Amino acid sequence: MSVAVTADIVGSRTLTDRGGAQRHLEGAVDRVESDFPLSERPLRPTVGDELQGVYPTLAAASAGVLLIRLALPDGIECRFGIGVGPIDDVPSTTVGTISEGPAWWAARAAIDTVHAKQSRTLPGVRTWAAAAESQDAAVREAVRLANSGFVARDQLVTAMAERIRRITYRRCVGDTQRAIAAAEGITQSAVSQALAASGGAVLVDAVQTLLAAE
Template sequence: MSVTVIADIVGSRSLPDRASAQQTLDAIIAEVDEFGPGAIQRLTPTVGDEQQGIYETVEMALSAILLLRLALPADVQCRFGLGIGEIRSVPAAGGSIPDGPAWWAARRAIDEARALQQRAVPAARTRVVADSDESSSVQDAVKLANAYALVRDQLIDGMSARARRLTYGRCRGRTQRELAASENITQSAVSQTLSHSGAAALVATFVELSGEWK
């Protein structure tokens, strides 16, 4: 069962340099795809500020999105909708068009993420939706994934730019000594930042999820 992902850039119309933001996003997507869970189809720009991709499992998609959220600068943030269901291709002039229940579910998911962000949960950036034909066990797993995503997004939203960089580095296996050198701070400062920001919990969840694909 593959998982489709639709991502859009938050507030893209108000960005001072839209082209530069897209270049930054493309570079970080490529970096995460090289290190993290390889996508069946890497997130690629489609129309406007939207990117689309496909991952083998929800765990792989959530792992990749965690890395992206940590690596992206504060002024280039994305929303992510994950769809579970059948993936189809519709033949068309110039190539096939991605279609099917998984894509429709991903579209609903990103709409839900946007609605949550605009109302009850401003920090919400990630949502999972399964097609209604999926089994009850899949629907139950989606509820757990969404609960996790809400808490994760809230934690990331409260982090400083440095804390996100350090957490990203720890997810990638870099030592505190290496991170201290890259930030030009002491190892003690790295340890304190990671401890106070909740980074350890994010790194632990990344390890848990990555156990499904490493």
């Protein structure tokens, strides 16, 4: 079993600097991969505003996409579809192999679900997971539990200002509140209060819990 992740840029057609947004996004992905090498195949651009990558487990994918969201600057957001199931590498005479299979189809269905939820009652949702039809009941239950967490944590991240996301990310990396305060030009007390008020402390604990599973 593998975990495929498809991502697309929210509102990519209306961005005033599409090239700059792409650079920021790829920079955020590279930063997360450097700090937390969780993926088997890092998210990379495919066509248009879409990226694709592969993670070894649902926990790794969950932590990875959360960290990418925290690493992005204001004005750039992504939706993430996570698909759990088999991945097939199809031989190609021009590019070596083409990655396809049930995990990718599930990831596409998951990102379609994100689009639907955003346009209805949950505009802050950015992440969803789906299991391939071949997956057993235990995997499907794990996906359902993951989705309940995605809905809650996405609401927190979507509401955060860039500085709060930056502070939260740095705490995930392991920086002390004192070091973060010095870098941000604020007091340690202000860092602590920001993490508590925004839900950043909850996300730091969530990342630590997910990484412990790895």
